[in-house]
Amino acid sequence: xxxxxxxxxxxxxxxxxxxxxxxxxxxxxxxxxxxxxxxxxxxxxxxxxxxxxxxxxxxxxxxxxxxxxxxxxxxxxxxxxxxxxxxxxxxxxxxxxxxxxxxxxxxxxxxxxxxxxxxxxxxxxxxxxxxxxxxxxxxxxxxxxxxxxxxxxxxxxxxxxxxxxxxxxxxxxxxxxxxxxxxxxxxxxxxxxxxxxxxxxxxxxxxxxxxxxxxxxxxxxxxxxxxxxxxxxxxxxxxxxxxxxxxxxxxxxxxxxxxxxxxxxxxxxxxxxxxxxxxxxxxxxxxxxxxxxxxxxxxxxxxxxxx
Amino acid sequence: xxxxxxxxxxxxxxxxxxxxxxxxxxxxxxxxxxxxxxxxxxxxxxxxxxxxxxxxxxxxxxxxxxxxxxxxxxxxxxxxxxxxxxxxxxxxxxxxxxxxxxxxxxxxxxxxxxxxxxxxxxxxxxxxxxxxxxxxxxxxxxxxxxxxxxxxxxxxxxxxxxxxxxxxxxxxxxxxxxxxxxxxxxxxxxxxxxxxxxxxxxxxxxxxxxxxxxxxxxxxxxxxxxxxxxxxxxxxxxxxxxxxxxxxxxxxxxxxxxxxxxxxxxxxxxxxxxxxxxxxxxxxxxxxxxxxxxxxxxxxxxxxxxxxxxxxxxxxxxx
Numbered sequence: 006x007x008x009x010x011x012x013x014x015x016x017x018x019x020x021x022x023x024x025x026x027x028x029x030x031x032x033x034x035x036x037x038x039x040x041x042x043x044x045x046x047x048x049x050x051x052x053x054x055x056x057x058x059x060x061x062x063x064x065x066x067x068x069x070x071x072x073x074x075x076x077x078x079x080x081x082x083x084x085x086x087x088x089x090x091x092x093x094x095x096x097x098x099x100x101x102x103x104x105x106x107x108x109x110x111x112x113x114x115x116x117x118x119x120x121x122x123x124x125x126x127x128x129x130x131x132x133x134x135x136x137x138x139x140x141x142x143x144x145x146x147x148x149x150x151x152x153x154x155x156x157x158x159x160x161x162x163x164x165x166x167x168x169x170x171x172x173x174x175x176x177x178x179x180x181x182x183x184x185x186x187x188x189x190x191x192x193x194x195x196x197x198x199x200x201x202x203x204x205x206x207x208x209x210x211x212x213x214x215x216x217x218x219x220x221x222x223x224x225x226x227x228x229x230x231x232x233x234x235x236x237x238x239x240x241x242x243x244x245x246x247x248x249x250x251x252x253x254x255x256x257x258x259x260x261x262x263x264x265x266x267x268x269x270x271x272x273x274x275x276x277x278x279x280x281x282x283x284x285x286x287x288x289x290x291x292x293x294x295x296x297x298x299x300x301x302x303x304x305x306x307x308x309x310x311x312x
Numbered sequence: 313x314x315x316x317x318x319x320x321x322x323x324x325x326x327x328x329x330x331x332x333x334x335x336x337x338x339x340x341x342x343x344x345x346x347x348x349x350x351x352x353x354x355x356x357x358x359x360x361x362x363x364x365x366x367x368x369x370x371x372x373x374x375x376x377x378x379x380x381x382x383x384x385x386x387x388x389x390x391x392x393x394x395x396x397x398x399x400x401x402x403x404x405x406x407x408x409x410x411x412x413x414x415x416x417x418x419x420x421x422x423x424x425x426x427x428x429x430x431x432x433x434x435x436x437x438x439x440x441x442x443x444x445x446x447x448x449x450x451x452x453x454x455x456x457x458x459x460x461x462x463x464x465x466x467x468x469x470x471x472x473x474x475x476x477x478x479x480x481x482x483x484x485x486x487x488x489x490x491x492x493x494x495x496x497x498x499x500x501x502x503x504x505x506x507x508x509x510x511x512x513x514x515x516x517x518x519x520x521x522x523x524x525x526x527x528x529x530x531x532x533x534x535x536x537x538x539x540x541x542x543x544x545x546x547x548x549x550x551x552x553x554x555x556x557x558x559x560x561x562x563x564x565x566x567x568x569x570x571x572x573x574x575x576x577x578x579x580x581x582x583x584x585x586x587x588x589x590x591x592x593x594x595x596x597x598x599x600x601x602x603x604x605x606x607x608x609x610x611x612x613x614x615x616x617x618x619x620x621x622x623x624x625x626x627x628x629x630x631x
Contacts, residue, residue, distance in 0.1 A: 041436035048433050049451050052507070055466035056458050058476065062469055070468075071475040116350045123347025125629070131344070135351045140621040142358050146568030146613065148586055152593055152606050153361035160382050161364050178357040181350060189628035210338055239459035242571065246593065257461055264465055264575055265494075273469070276462035283457050 060280070063273035070270050080271040089274040094251070095259060099278065102255035105169070105244070106237040106282075109176040114229045116177070117184025118222065122214070124185065125192045143182035150179050151243040158247065168249030175243040180236060184229035191225035224297050231290030235283040369393055369603035380599035393600040397608070408588060415585040418498070419566045422505035426513040426562050427555065429506070434517035435547075438524075452518065455511040464575045467504060468494065471576070496579025504576040505569065509562040516561065520554035521547075557623050560616045567613060585609065 063081070067074030077083060082090035089095050124136050142150070154175045158165050165171050199221060203213040241257035248254045254262070260275050367382035370389035374381045383389055400408045437448045455463065470477050471493035478490040493500050524547065532542035570586030589609065592602035 038436065038440060041432055041440065044429070044432045045436045045448070048429055048510075049448075052455055052511070053451065055470055056463060059462060059466035059469050069474070071470070071472040072479075116353060119346045120350030123343050123345070123350070126338075127343035127347055132347070135347055135354075136625070137621070138351070138354045138358060140624055141617070142354060143624060144564065144617045144620040146565050146609070148568035148570065148589060149606055149610060150358075150361075152589065152602060153365045154357065155593065156368060156599075156603065157357075157361035157364040160368065160380070161360070174357055178353070181353065185350070186624065186628055193628060210342060235457065239461065241461060257459065260461055260465070261571065261575075264461070264468060265578055272465065276459065276465055279459055280457070280462060283459070287457060 059273055060277050062270050063277045065270045065273075068269055070273065080269060080274045084271075087269050087271055089271050089278065092271060095256070095271065095275055097252055098254060098256040098259045098275075101169070101253060102238055102257065102279070103282075105172055105176060105255055106234050108173055109180055109237040110230055110234040112173075113177045113180040113233050114184045114226065117181050117229060118188050118226055120181070121185040121188035121192065122218070122222075125189055139182050139185050142178065143186065147179060147240075147242040151175065151246040154178065154243065155246040166249060167247055168253040171247040171249070172244045172253065172255070175247045176237050176240060179240070179243050180233045183232055183236070184226070187229050187232070188222060188225045191222060195221050224294055227290055227294055227297065231286050234286045238279050238282050238286075365603045365606055368600055369607045371600065373600065378597050380603070393604045397601055397604040411583045411588055412585055414498075414583070415567065418502055418505060418584060419563050422502050422509070422566060423559050423563045425502070425506045426510045427559060430510050430513035430517055430558065431551075431555070434514050434521055438518050438521035449518075452511065452514055460508055460571075461575075463508060464504065464572060467507065468575060471500065494576060494578075496577050496581035498582055500576050501573050501582045501584075504572045505566055508569075508572055509566060512561045513558040516558050517551070517554050520551055524550055553623075557620070560620045560623075564613060564616055564620065568609065 061073060062070060064076045064078065065073055066077040066079060080088050082088050085091055089099075120135075120139065124132065124139065127135075154171075155167075158167065158171050158174075165174065195218070199217050200213045203217040204210065208216065239257055241255075241261045244255060245258045245261065248258055256275055256279060260272055260279075264272060363384075364382060367384050367389075368380050370386075370391065370393070371383040372381045372390060372392065373379070397408075400406060401412065402409070433452070437445065437452065441448050469475060472478075473490040473492060475493075477493065478487070481487045482490070491497075528546055528550070529542055532546045533539070537545065568586050568589075570584065570590040573582055573584050573587055574590075585605075589602055589605045592598040592605060
């Protein structure tokens with residue numbers, strides 16, 4: 006056991022037994038398992054290097070989407086017609102993405118937080134039903150949600166035209182369970198003692214929630230904001246079914262529709278921009294999170310594991 | 313729990329907000345009112361849509377326009393669309409059948425690959441991460457921050473005829489002419505699915521393996537088991553629930569996945585169930601068929617979905 010923790014000892018043992026590695030590992034599992042280590046690093050390279058190459062290609066000076074022919078910002082903004090910024094389609098799509106993601110975040114998170122607090126305390130058969138629905142929307146494959154939404158808006162609720170409103174409704178429905186689950190997990194770890202203490206000291210139930218429970222929930226709410234925003238940026242399944250005219254398509258849908266046939270690395274610039282938006286949201290989230298949870302250990306890992 | 317019994321005993325006294333034993337009385341509507349907006353939202357935009365899907369699937373067709381005519385009264389529902397679609401799955405001219413069998417094959421192969429690779433990685437990080445654990449974890453989580461679309465596009469870049477994968481293979485003299493990886497290759501689609509969903513497998517496995525009590529393993533060793541025996545008879549059986557949960561988490565979206573296939577192959581040779589649904593929704597006059605296929609997919613996935621719901625519910629409530 007101890008050898009796994011003390012790196013010095015492990016390394017010495019490894020050197021001793023460098024021959025017959027696998028048999029050596031069988032004899033002494035506590036030494037560093039080279040085989041598993043190799044798999045892990047190979048997996049990480051496999052999972053991340055292609056993305057790095059895709060980012061690199063967005064700075065390609067040439068038209069190729071598979072090989073780098075020099076570096077430039079041509080496909081970001083330099084090219085006057087085909088670059089991400091100057092291609093009118095892509096340009097509009099950037100703003101549609103931002104509009105949808107921000108609106109989804111601002112509606113889905115408050116709805117979800119209230120829902121979580123309610124579900125956590127409300128007992129009875131109806132509450133069980135509400136909880137069931139919430140979980141069902143969480144595990145349902147996205148294609149099913151997207152198509153069901155498409156059908157209800159084209160056959161029954163026809164007054165909602167396909168386009169921004171429809172996309173927004175679809176995104177909120179798909180995202181609402183994330184804040185609920187994050188906040189409920191936090192509620193579970195907070196317990197009810199703080200609220201009870203506040204009420205023993207004379208606070209009304211509403212005051213206890215607003216002035217004691219809500220501040221305790223800030224970190225979870227923040228993580229929800231970052232997660233819902235980042236997830237909405239990337240969403241193309243639900244949104245694609247609910248897009249009206251091409252002008253209402255956000256970046257992710259545009260990219261999906263043209264990914265195979267796209268002639269230029271502008272598409273790489275577009276996905277890289279989406280990544281930058283996501284990382285910005287997560288970084289802001291993390292900085293505020295760290296401020297909120299000052300003095301607690303392991304904040305970075307806590308934050309990362311919730312996201 | 314204490315709160316619950318206190319609430320019940322105090323619920324008779326009307327305005328009194330304190331019951332003697334430290335419990336607090338809330339009005340009956342207090343907690344439901346928090347859940348009401350979200351609940352109502354899901355009612356209108358989650359339950360109602362499924363009712364419409366059922367109404368279209370069990371509905372009829374407009375005699376003039378040949379478009380779907382939903383029937384909202386269950387007592388008028390007909391099974392016409394179901395028998396049409398079942399004929400395409402099981403009948404003599406069953407051209408959906410290959411796609412369905414292929415979907416099963418792809419999903420099973422991809423999930424198992426996810427499990428094997430994911431278990432090795434999660435096990436290594438949980439047990440031997442040491443001082444680099446934080447870094448490794450961030451690297452394991454980072455695919456979640458990169459959109460699925462971008463991760464697939466990255467492979468579209470790499471797998472082109474003049475892409476780096478073909479370059480490397482040619483440099484190593486493993487192939488003489490570029491392989492058209494993106495033209496209907498099963499292996500590309502399966503590996504694409506693995507690539508897309510494996511992060512969802514690794515994290516729950518990691519979280520579980522990290523929590524295993526080391527003393528259990530030491531006990532196994534002390535009682536004379538070899539390391540392999542300890543792994544096979546202690547660690548592996550212990551992690552069975554996590555394995556099952558991971559398999560469910562990755563296979564659910566794979567069954568509905570059409571985009572991986574469209575991006576990496578876009579060929580009828582690799583059509584999956586998700587593609588059939590997506591194509592049906594996109595073409596006029598096939599609305600009822602799409603609705604029927606969605607119902608079939610939901611019925612097929614109901615057991616894994618409930619399993620996943622239960623394991624999620626356990627993580628967010630103490631009961």
